[in-house]
Structures are given as structure tokens and as C-alpha cells.
Amino acid sequence: MLQVHLVVSTFYQTNCWVIELPEEKLCAVVDPGFAPRKAWKTIKDLAAETRFILFTHGHIDHLYGARYLQQKTRASCLLHPLDDKFRWRWLAFSRAKFSPLADGQLLKLGSAQIKVIHTPGHSPGSVSYLVEDCLFSGDLLFADGVGRWDIPGGDFREIVRSLQDRLKELPDDIKVMPGHGPQTTLAIERSRNPIFWKKDQA
Numbered sequence: 001m002l003q004v005h006l007v008v009s010t011f012y013q014t015n016c017w018v019i020e021l022p023e024e025k026l027c028a029v030v031d032p033g034f035a036p037r038k039a040w041k042t043i044k045d046l047a048a049e050t051r052f053i054l055f056t057h058g059h060i061d062h063l064y065g066a067r068y069l070q071q072k073t074r075a076s077c078l079l080h081p082l083d084d085k086f087r088w089r090w091l092a093f094s095r096a097k098f099s100p101l102a103d104g105q106l107l108k109l110g111s112a113q114i115k116v117i118h119t120p121g122h123s124p125g126s127v128s129y130l131v132e133d134c135l136f137s138g139d140l141l142f143a144d145g146v147g148r149w150d151i152p153g154g155d156f157r158e159i160v161r162s163l164q165d166r167l168k169e170l171p172d173d174i175k176v177m178p179g180h181g182p183q184t185t186l187a188i189e190r191s192r193n194p195i196f197w198k199k200d201q202a
Helices: 036-046 066-073 081-089 156-166 186-192
Strands: 003-008 015-021 026-030 049-054 076-079 098-100 106-109 112-118 127-131 134-138 175-178
Touching: 003 036, 015 036, 015 112, 015 134, 015 175, 026 036, 026 106, 036 066, 049 066, 049 106, 076 081
Parallel strands: 026 049, 049 076, 076 098, 134 175
Antiparallel strands: 003 015, 015 026, 106 112, 112 127, 127 134
């Protein structure tokens, strides 16, 4: 059975998620950010092999720990190519070897599948990862809010499309594991977040 472990960095309060398959001793890491050492300790405590280091987008508060964690785990770092420009901007901190992601791509983590969903808006290459009943949403969707769009590469209309169109087939009971803040569900956010059901202007 899938288990999810949360590590929060003290800098920017970014959520790093460790996805574990205990019976298979496998894991994947989402957004190590400024907590790669905490993530590595969690992985060692689990005695699990890390297959993937996944990034929801290329901002420094999510990308920072890429090199450290890749050196420790030898796992593949995966990022959507539309966010490569951010990776190059932070090159001093992200000299890991990255592989590109594509919308709809399925990554095999033992008996589990990780589905890549391109969900731009906070950045051009933002993605969410669907693993069983968990959606790792990065800075697209938070409890009671959405990610910023008033930054380079941000686009409010794309956030609306991502929430209303790209996630529309997902059931309400999906658990949302955001890039910052507490866990929520799609049912909760769809019921009280107007961006899910009302077009708006930036």
C-alpha cells in the first residue's frame, strides 16, 4: 500500500513529499527544495531505493536540492522542458542531470504508476503528479487557494484551464498534496474555490 511522508523545509516552507511503496522498498521524491538532507534521512530510515526525483516546476524553492539528492540516490531528476529556463537560471544550485517530462507520461514505480499531468499557470512547465488517490499539485493548487500568477511565466488563465479542464476527470475524493501548506481534497477545493467553477480575469 502506498504511503506518503511529508518533509517541510524551514526556508520558504516548501513541502517535499516522499512517496513510498513499503512492501517493495521503493520510493520517489517530489520537490526536495531546501530540505534535501531531511528527505535523504527519511529515505534512509525507510531503507528504500529512490527511483525518481520529481519536480512540479522549476522555481528555486522546489528545485534547490536536486543535485544533493541525486548524488545520494543516483535517481533520475525529472522536470517539464518548459521550465528549463528556470533551471538554467539557478544552475549554481541545480547541476543535477535532468530528463524531460511529457503530459500524460506514465512512470512506473514498482506496482504503482505515476501519471504526469501538465498543469501550467504558476509556471509554463508546471505539472501535477497523480499516484493512486494522491495528486501532488506543486504550486497550482493549495488548501483555500492557488499559486501566484503575477510572476515571470505565470498566467491566470492557464491556472483556470488547469483546474477546470486538465483536472476535471479526477474524482472528488482525490487527496491533494500541495507545494505549500496543508493537505486537502479536490472535493473541498471544488466546493469553495471559485476558480474551479467561475471564469475570472487576472
